[in-house]
Amino acid sequence: MTDEKILEAARAAFERCVEREADNRAEALDDLRFARLGEQWPAEVRRRREREGRPCLTINRLPAFIRQVVNDARQNKPSISVHPVDGAADPAVAEIMSGLIRQVEQASDADVAYDTALEFAVTCGVGYFRVGTAWARDDGFEQDVVIQRIANPFTVYGDPDSTAADSADWNSCFVVESLTPAAFEKRWKGAEKVDWSSDAWAGLSAPWFDRGGERVMVAEWWTREEVRTSVVGLSDGRVLPLDAVEERAAELAAAGVVPVGAPREVVSHKVTQRILTGAEVLEENAWPGRYIPIVPVYGEDLNVEGERVLRSLVRDAKDPQRMFNYWRTTSTELVALAPKAPFIGRKGAFETDAEKWASANTDTHAFIEYDGPEAPMRQPFAGVPAGALQEALNAADDLKAIIGLHDASLGARSNETSGRAILARQREGDVSTFHYIDNLSRAIRHAGRVLIDLIPRVYSTARIVRVLGPEGQAAGVPVNQPVSVAGVERVFDLGVGKYDLTVSAGPGFTTRRQEAAVQMTEFVRAFPAVAPVLGDLLAKNLDWPGADEIARRLQALLPPAVKGAQDGAAQPDPQVAQLQAVMAQGMERLKALEAENAALRAGREVEAEKLRLEAEKLRIEAFRAETERLGVGRGIETP
Structure with missing residues (x-):
């Protein structure tokens, strides 16, 4: 495809993304400005009140609710665990991949990327992070996988046809950046001057190029296309592309590896990254994985008449927040505008210290003299506006009810007095907002899927990789090369076998x-x-x-044995063995007591049955005696 065709397709795809995301992006930007920047008064109302000299107080309660959800997730980081799936997969390789993913997360500060994406998901309805590659060293050719944050979610335009809860089905994506002409020339053209007046640039419209010459937009255009290839199964359990088997035929034959069965056609995906402007293609790079490595974290994800609607935590809380601001402003205004309580006295009572009496409501005086036999008296204060304050309290309660986080979840005093009741109310708050943390777990699961797909392709050469254990202990592991393990020669080949992953996360x-x-x-x-x-x-x-x-x-x-178990090399210890013996005896004693209790219960049931039969026998005897006395029923026998 020529550059002109690529640019034409890119412009059309970008316009479609902009059109499909217009409503969601407008609402998201309004949520961000409302909740984080405190722009909560309508512009016309604010201007009118400012012209009249009236206050517009903003008492923003929404950041506390946002921080509660985001900080719960920060305290409980989701973790990725890799598991072998097919027969060719190796549990040891799965453990290496788990440790390598933990190393990637630690080395690239993935928690910052996760937290930023979740914070935008809670505040705006969607946030993003991305997976990329970087050179492991400045003087080498080995690459590492990295996880990077996307600080501005409005720079990402996802696939408008996507319906998945993550980006697993994305076939197109744009990540845009706005540069000044000078910055663009420095980054992409070096010493060569760009002719901004040429026909290629003159035909562009916003947002690709600012007609005033202030900004030019550079876009990463990610595309994913289906690719059909043929694969062949080998006698050593590997499955390789047919062309790779043909190229390495001599090498495989020397190793005694032969094809098994006929080739099979499979459908895979090819991902391409193109960096372009509206006028030219700057770079074109083949991505080694089969997923577009931009991962969204959604807030509330709804489908309304075929349109995808993304909602934030604060979307429905705007009106209660506006009411809270209005009524608090009103109560403040009423108290401020209330006349100062005057002093009342007979005529001539204020002549001696007239200046002090005139400033008695604004200045502090050690004493004030008055004339006459009786002292002047101050009129009582009219009182605070109870109605306005009650409406403000109602708006605050509406905020908590709509968001689902009440006083106990926010650390404030509430009606609960016992610790169990407080924990129960906090758990209700965790449950009401848990879908945001669960959506983060889904996004991290897809990121793990992207990493599992990338790792065999990026770490494809013989090298020593640094892995981290579940408790953070580091180790160097040789991969893709022969290594002796417990006297056995083996190879940890990251490209052999199929692996899946799980992400564990929980409430606060x-x-x-x-x-x-x-x-x-x-x-x-x-x-x-x-x-x-x-x-x-x-x-x-x-x-x-x-x-x-x-x-x-x-x-x-x-004890040494417990320390060794934590380090992965347990050693027998007499104290631990004695402790285990004591615990085993305790468990045996517990089982014996349970058996004894069961026997006692069975014995009591037998005794109760005997007593019931005796009572029945006495009843029948009494009935028999009564019938004999009456001369009937002589044939009745006692059982």
Whole structure:
């Protein structure tokens, strides 16, 4: 495809994206300005009140609700775990990929990318982050995978035909950047001067080019196309493209590897990144993965008559916030405009200190003299405007009810008095906003899918990769090369096998941590012998000042076997063995007590049945005696 055809297709695709996203972007920008910049008074109302000299107070309560949701997610980071799927996959390679993903997240500050995307999703309805590659060293040719934040979500235009909860089905995407002509020439043309008056640029309209010569838009245009290829199964379990097998035929034959079965046609995807302006294609790069590496984090995702509608946490809270501002402004205005309570006295009572009496409502005087036998009296204050204050309270309650976060979730005093009731109300708040954190987990899951697809292609050569364990311990692992493990020669080939992943996340970590501390405390009370082993974990989950330092000191006192287990190299220890024996005896004793209780219950049931039969027998005997006395029923026999 020629550059002119590419530019024509790009302009048409971009116009379609702009048209489909126009309503969502307008609402998102209004949400951002309303909730974060405090632009909460209608412009005409503000201008009219300012002309009249009347106040326009903005008491913005929305950032507290936004921070509650975002900070819950910050305290409980979703984690990615990779699992083998097919027979060719290796559990050890899956563990290496899990550790490599953790290393990628740590090295590229992925938590910043996740937090930024979630904050925009809560505030505007959608946020984004991206996956990319970077050179591992300045003096080498090896690359690393990185996760990068997108600080401005309005620079991303997603696929208008997408319906997935993530970007897995995106076939097109634009990431735009606005540059000055000088910055553009410095980055893309070097010393060569751009002729901005040429026909190629003269035919462009906004937003590709500002006619005043102030800005020029540079866009990354990502496209994904279906590609049909043939693959061949090999005798060593690998599946390779047919052309790769033909190229490496001699190498495979020397290794004793032969094709198995006939080739099969498969459908894959080819992703291309083009960096362009409206007038020329600047770069064209083939992306090694099969997904467009831009990942959205959605807020509320709705489909209304075929149109995708993205909503934020604050969308329905705007009117209550406006009412709160209005009524607080009204109450302040009424109190401020109320006349100062005057002093009342008989004629001539204020002649001696007339100046002091004139400023008595504005200045502080040590004393004021008056004339006459009786002192002047101040008139009582009319009182605060109770109706306006009540309406402000009603608006504040409406805010909490609409968003779903009440006083207990925000850390304020509420009607709950017991700790259990407070935790229950906090959990209700976590549940009412959990869909935002769950959408972040979905986005991170797709990012993990992108990483699993990229890792075998980026880390394809023999090298030593740094991986992180679940607790953050680092290790170097040789991949794509022979290595001796426990005396056995093996190769950790990241390109062999199929792998899937899970993302674990839960409701607010603050609540879970408190519950964990309570459960650990109860467990230690039930089994005091485990206190030396669990003491550091219990201290880590407490909210004391210095709890982390206490946990580190208790961890230093752990038996060697427990420390070894944490490091992945457990060693037998007599104290731990004794502790395990005590716990085993306790469990056996518990089972014996349960069996004894069951036997006692069964015995009591048998005894009760005997008593019931005896009572029935006595009843029948009494009936028999009565019928004999009356001369009937002589044939009745007692069982």
